[in-house]
Amino acid sequence: QRRVRGGWWISWSPFVGMFIAKISRGRTIREFVNGALTAPMIYSFLWLTIFGGSALKGEKFAAAESNSTAYDRPFCCPAHPDMLNWVAAAASSAGWEDELVKDLPVPTDQYTNSGECTKTMIEMWKSGEWRDSTDSSTLDDFGTFYNVTKNRYKISISDDNSVARFSCIDVDDMWFTMMYTYGATGTFLSVVSLFGIVLYFVTSSDSGSLVIDILAANGDQDPPTVQRVFWACLEGAAASALLIAGGKDALSALQTASLITGLPYAIIMSFLCVSLLRGLAMEFGDLNPYGADFKYGIVDPFATWNPTLWCAFLKNIFLTPVVLYRVSLKMGGSAGGAMLQAVTGYVLWVSWIVLLIADTQVSGLYATAWICYLAHAALVCASRAAVREHFSINGNVLEDYFSSLFLYSSVAVQLDTAFQKKGLATLVPLPYKVEKETLQQP
Secondary structure, three states: OOOOHHHHHHHHHHHHHHHHHHHOOOOHHHHHHHHHHHHHHHHHHHHHHHHHHHHHHHHHHHHOOOOOOOOOOOOOOOOOHHHHHHHHHHHHHOOOOOOOOOOOOOHHHHHHHOOOOHHHHHEEEEEEEOOOOOOOOOHHHHHHHHHHHHHHHOOOOOOOOOEEEEOOHHHHHHHHHHHHHHHHHHHHHHHHHHHHHHHHHHHHHHHHHHHHHHOOOOOOOOHHHHHHHHHHHHHHHHHHHHHHHHHHHHHHHHHHHHHHHHHHHHHHHHHHHHHHHHHHHHHHHOOOOEEEEOOOOOOOOHHHOOHHHHHHHHHHHHHHHHHHHHHHHHOOOHHHHHHHHHHHHHHHHHHHHHHHHOOOOOOOEEEEEHHHHHHHHHHHHHHHHHHHHHHHOOOOOHHHHHHHOOOOOHHHHHHHOOOOOOOOOEEEOOOOOOOEEEEEEE
């Protein structure tokens, strides 16, 4: 089953981030990048290259040997799932019940088109291979043989385990199958692999329990050990309950839910990346912390108790083109140009809504609808970039566009207040003394 690894990392980012931050305290940024990012990346690259290359080499070799005479059968995937039904249908049409399966006539067209694996399994049975006695060859016995052979991938792996067709093997069995292709060291490598898996789970549980313990202890960096043991046991009990209640299906549902929770974290992480970049720029003197900035942030309508701001946000959901008109005039634009910009904004916004509604009746209109919305976001982005340049506000076009794309109403609030008295702020709040002197200046 394919998983989105990026989604895993994002959903786990609060746990992993807090744990790495705790163990990296006191280190420089270079040490952190090399130890927590570069080294694991190189290790993962080497791991996937070595073992992935080995698996690909084994796959190509098994595929090539399937057409040679070095082995007594081809290395192929388990038989077609309908093969047992073909045999049963042939038995029914022949009036056959208890005769030997080796005498059962298999329909020629089905046998011919069934593929090498199906032919191999039928021929193995007819020849008496893998049977204790030719007397126990009823249809039920053949069904048992079919299921056992299919589930154990006997026709995908050589008898000495030195050759394997990995594409025919379940994901859960691929690793240990590859370990056994190394001959006498296969058992030792499998034991080492099991030890590594156990170590991985134990360390992951320990670090996860530590983070949960810190959160539950209201941010205490050194919570009681007994409390951490409690959380570790609770995690194990929850995982065991899921396995007992629903097995793999329950775990798959939980994993899917964790991937879904990664979506809001992806948005938060995007803001955190920008904040980190600006914080470092201020730290090294590349960015003036007291430079001009918009009075309200993009997420302020959701993060502050300000009914006036809420009303402005809700109003601008529908009146953003009006704000663009006013901003264009204050920037020195002509009345005709400002009106054209406002009308274009309204046409794009209304078209987006209308086309989405019409898509319920005419399939395919949603694509045009979202093109209109992207164009509307580009229009808002152009105004925000112009205002930033006018007031020398730090930022870039990418920030402008994504802000306009996801929260165009908040951008409209920023643009509308920028030209008001005290409509701007600073990146970092001014110290009280500096702020007082600044306000007293004429």
